[in-house]
Amino acid sequence: MRFATALMAGSILLAYPLAAQHEHHEHSAADLGNLGAVHFTTSCNSAAQGDISRGVALIHSFWYSEAEKSFRAAASSDPTCGIAWWGVAMANYHPVWQPPTPDELKNGAEAAAKAKEAGAKTDRERGYIDAINTFYADADKTPHATRALGYESAMEKLAAAYPKDDEASIFYALSLLGTASPSDKTYAKQKKAAEVLNRVLPNEPQHPGVAHYIIHSFDYPELASLALPAARSYAKIAPGSPHALHMPSHIFTRLGLWDESIASNLAS
Template sequence: MNSLPRKWLLFLLLAALLLACGGNNAKPSKKLIGQLHLKSGQLISCGPPDKEFGTLDFEMSCSDEVKTDFNTAVELLHSFEYDESEKVFAKIIEASPECAMAYWGVAMCSFHSLWEPPSEADLKKGTKALEIANAIARKSKRESDYINAAATYYKDWDKTDPDTRSIHFEKAMQQLYSQYPDDKEAAIFYALALNAAADPSDKAYTKQKKAGTILNALYTAEPNHPGIVHYIIHTYDYPGIAHLGLSAARRYAAVAPSSAHALHMPSHIFTRLGLWDDCIRSNIQSVAAAKCYAEATGIKGHWDEELHGIDYLVYAYLQKGDNIAASEQLKYLSTIHEVYPVNFKEAYTFAAVPARIALENKRWQEAAGLLLQPADFPWNKFPWQEAIIHFARLLGAAHSGDLSTALLELVKLNALYSTLQKQKDDYKSKQVAIQIKTGEAWLKFAAGKKSEALQLMQSAANMEDSTTKHPVTPGEVLPARELYADMLLQMKQYEKALQAYREVLQKSPNRFNSLYGAGVAAEKLSNMERAIYYYQQLATIACSTSNRPELIAAKLFLKQHS
């Protein structure tokens, strides 16, 4: 008789314990939520008035009142509009603080999977958000699995490097994808995780192709899903497979026209395929949207997305031989001194744009005199980007015969390489190592040691071919294989030069200098058919008002051999 009351007593004690630990009716306190320092405010869009970010339907157990906002937040997340997405998730948390998946969303906004690793502040925010999400009992098993998958990236973030954590996240998303084969969002986020964890040196693109298979299977039924079209572009943003992303590239801007990033992203594929006019149109729209966004949000200075678009614009203008348009962008860039947030994209644009304009035009003295601008930018935080300016100065000095200055720039490149090595950033340190070897090659060439120079330049080209460009950039500042071809051309090894230029064009179609170089090499070989072919291609892609001497020479040749 006494056992029954004891059982009830134990039950009541257990129930009280569950409630105290945050049972189904428990809500995170305002104080706890406040510790997240969530971004807040109205959703800002510079697109159509109805704020088009694509369409999706993310199943979740939170109240129906926040369903529309939740879908909008995930749509923004899929277009990497992290700040605006977090603001919508914060709105959901304010209305429904027991919505565990809203905290998952905050953590995903702090995890920039294909960009630079999150800051310490982002990592702390993401970790705290997931702790709150896990403490909320009112969630489904599937939602718990989403939260736990995101937590694999944040686990031991202060002890584990970002690449390793990306692989952990990929494996967790693979398990989620396997557990819920009918969950489209699980499939899409798994595809993103595959791209984030892909090995840059894997030229078989194993993980990218796996992601592509998943995304393409969903694309036909979900053509307006922002994550599907966006991640297809990232999946195929590589030489030889970029054509597979062209359909998605032509669609993405129409799917999410209110996202500046969505307006820009198609230009990744357009650049890979040498579709310069498409690339220019895409980035003109993106830059305009980014300027509008900065003004609407009250950003002090210029938003990083604007500078990112400028880098792609300049690259495309240069490939059309349009120095006037490229120089206008450089002039405008020189007026920018304040940016938000200060990050790797802006650092890359500040360094790459002036370097590209000088080097692509072979204005060596101009390249040798380049300065780090803006002078008060925290360049010490961005050694890879700073190396671009020193690389340009080195090439400029070596080609101008100022070997002592070139040697000083080589010393600076080696110091930046050491910094990246200490930071254990293998990808960026390898990119600087390629620049070092390239610089050494042209120093040897300038000193008359042409055989040694050629070996070094070929080695640099092979190193670059073993990796791939970073998603932040439209292309290498100057392709090492193109510089190798230039050296062969100067050494009158025309057959090898032609082959090297052809290899560049296979990887980077419609590059202005490689088309011209291939035409010159073919002409020197008296292969007039091939010379006409490359010169005609150059004349076709080039701006009609271009005054590049290479284009003038090509047109003269075509006129003489018409």
């Protein structure tokens, strides 16, 4: 009986996370504390800076609607803060989900244009703004996949130009996951993303994006065991994010760790 119950629970859990591997897990407002350690330094004023760091943390746990609110608050606090509008544009682009909806494209393109108009006080910030404008440029004429590859290329250059900027590397890794081909069973881009993230990990052990994107990089039957340390740490890093509580279950389920998978889904 106990075996049958466990088997049934395992079957249910297997069907849920694996079928929903790239589905969104957007959440309504709840506890926005405990989102992990993110320090996205900018030239904006101190009032805007807190909202920007919070918005970046929310993006890294795919809480896009709340991230957009934080970035808009930053823009209100500092109208000269172009990077705040970069954040709004980023919150409307979800690389590992489906392409943006028409409304998201419109909102994101408007925000990217505002970021460019507001300008940047540093070359680093200008690099982020230029990169996201690469994605939104000519969205009505250029296919999503082409624009996503353009963004990936821009982020690769930004990460290379600023090797000490861990956020540039983390966003570059995310861009790789966003352009990985589902038909490539060598998982070349996923492995490259994981390589980038593992280089950053010693400096950023409490960063939500590092653990989260390692899980996405290895969320495949052949690779899942490589994500187990990240799966066991992500929920502890960002317990205020429902997605951080759920996402580890993908790996636990693939590895047959039913108790941990059940606990992960119940917590989320």
